[in-house]
Amino acid sequence: MDHAEHHEEHPMIGYGTYISIWLALLILTALTVAIAGFDLGKYTTLVAMVVATVKTTLVGLYFMHLRYEPKVFHYMILVTFMIMVVIVIFTFIDGNRFSYLSHEVQAEVHH
Amino acid sequence: MSHTANIAAPAHIHKDYNGAKTGMWLFLFTEVLLFGGLFLIYAVYRTAHPHDFAEAAKELNVVLGALNTAVLLTSSLTMALAIACIHRGKKSLSLTFLGITILCAFAFMVIKYIEWESKISHGLYPGSEYLMLHYSKGQRMFFGLYYCMTGLHAAHVIIGATVLIVMFYVTYQRPNEKHRWDVFGKDELNGCRVAILDKDGNEKWGSEIDESVKQVHLKMKYYSMPKRIKHEDYVSLENSGLYWHIVDVIWIFLFPLMYLIG
Numbered sequence: 001m002d003h004a005e006h007h008e009e010h011p012m013i014g015y016g017t018y019i020s021i022w023l024a025l026l027i028l029t030a031l032t033v034a035i036a037g038f039d040l041g042k043y044t045t046l047v048a049m050v051v052a053t054v055k056t057t058l059v060g061l062y063f064m065h066l067r068y069e070p071k072v073f074h075y076m077i078l079v080t081f082m083i084m085v086v087i088v089i090f091t092f093i094d095g096n097r098f099s100y101l102s103h104e105v106q107a108e109v110h111h
Numbered sequence: 112m113s114h115t116a117n118i119a120a121p122a123h124i125h126k127d128y129n130g131a132k133t134g135m136w137l138f139l140f141t142e143v144l145l146f147g148g149l150f151l152i153y154a155v156y157r158t159a160h161p162h163d164f165a166e167a168a169k170e171l172n173v174v175l176g177a178l179n180t181a182v183l184l185t186s187s188l189t190m191a192l193a194i195a196c197i198h199r200g201k202k203s204l205s206l207t208f209l210g211i212t213i214l215c216a217f218a219f220m221v222i223k224y225i226e227w228e229s230k231i232s233h234g235l236y237p238g239s240e241y242l243m244l245h246y247s248k249g250q251r252m253f254f255g256l257y258y259c260m261t262g263l264h265a266a267h268v269i270i271g272a273t274v275l276i277v278m279f280y281v282t283y284q285r286p287n288e289k290h291r292w293d294v295f296g297k298d299e300l301n302g303c304r305v306a307i308l309d310k311d312g313n314e315k316w317g318s319e320i321d322e323s324v325k326q327v328h329l330k331m332k333y334y335s336m337p338k339r340i341k342h343e344d345y346v347s348l349e350n351s352g353l354y355w356h357i358v359d360v361i362w363i364f365l366f367p368l369m370y371l372i373g
Contacts, residue, residue, distance in 0.1 A: 012195070012198060018188055018191045018192055018195065019188070022184060022185065022187075022188035025184045025187075026181060029181065029184065032366075032367050033371065036367070036372075036373075044371075044372070045368075049367070052364050055363045056360050056363055056364075059356055059359060059360055059363070060356075063190070063191040063359075064352075064356045065349075069132070072133075076133075076136060077136075080140040080143055080144070083144065084143070084147045087147070087151060088151060091151060091154075092158075
């Protein structure tokens with residue numbers, strides 16, 4: 001394996017790119033905190049999760065170099081993500097069954 | 112009869128870069144699913160007790176939580192910069208950034224300690240008498256999850272910092288590469304000669320390999336030139352970086368779900 005070929009696979013990311021990503025992450029964090037101040041009702045958490053996903057994508061693509069890794073890594077991450085999605089969907093399909101969790105258990109004796 | 116043996120220089124030793132990276136990512140997926148399970152429990156109990164969770168979350172210190180987010184994001188930046196520097200052959204700059212990353216990990220743990228300490232001194236910890244008497248079931252659930260999830264995350268920060276300290280030492284040592292060839296018990300090497308020749312072909316130093324020789328060592332200063340540095344030479348540093356970033360990613364989700372739902 002020669003040198004030139006290798007550098008094509010892994011282009012150097014400039015220091016400036018990393019610093020821009022870091023600034024974007026800090027701004028998005030500030031945004032998350034600011035949004036939490038408003039009452040968006042049931043969308044508050046949804047918006048926070050969307051921002052967190054954007055932040056994760058930035059960290060993954062640039063800090064973790066995923067943008068420059070072979071496609072197979074992207075598929076592996078997609079599979080892991082899909083496993084989580086399936087687990088969550090199947091749990092919440094059964095959602096009305098765990099509504100009993102919200103009832104206080106009176107058997108616990110308190111003063 | 113003389114033989115010239117070709118000794119493979121370290122730059123040509125095949126290291127399975129993609130294999131090492133794939134292995135690290137598979138491990139990271141198990142980490143994601145480990146925390147995924149806890150996030151699932153969080154989702155279920157929060158669905159069951161939305162108001163209790165919102166009430167209990169107000170007890171957390173948003174300023175300290177946001178500060179810790181900034182500390183972790185900054186440490187992620189310095190980690191990425193440390194790897195970028197080593198690829199350019201700037202070792203001391205790389206070690207500086209690695210050092211800052213480790214300091215950020217300590218700063219995170221100090222802030223975490225302050226947070227936990229103030230909660231625990233107020234009697235807010237799982238199973239405490241105060242919590243059981245004054246808080247509803249859902250609020251107690253929230254604090255249980257808060258301690259479990261931030262605790263497990265803090266454990267990952269400590270492990271990550273330990274790995275980074277080891278990598279600091281490894282990177283610091285790096286130019287002094289030692290290569291060893293075991294010759295003991297290899298009869299065909301008996302009577303061979305190891306020698307160093309100058310440009311005129313004169314032997315500067317040489318020694319016979321007889322039965323008393325166990326190993327041949329070659330100590331090199333190899334990676335000081337940027338052109339010689341390849342990614343596979345620093346795959347362990349890159350993989351430690353990946354671990355550190357996944358710790359950061361988990362916190363990116365923990366922070367809004369714990370601190371900002373009030």
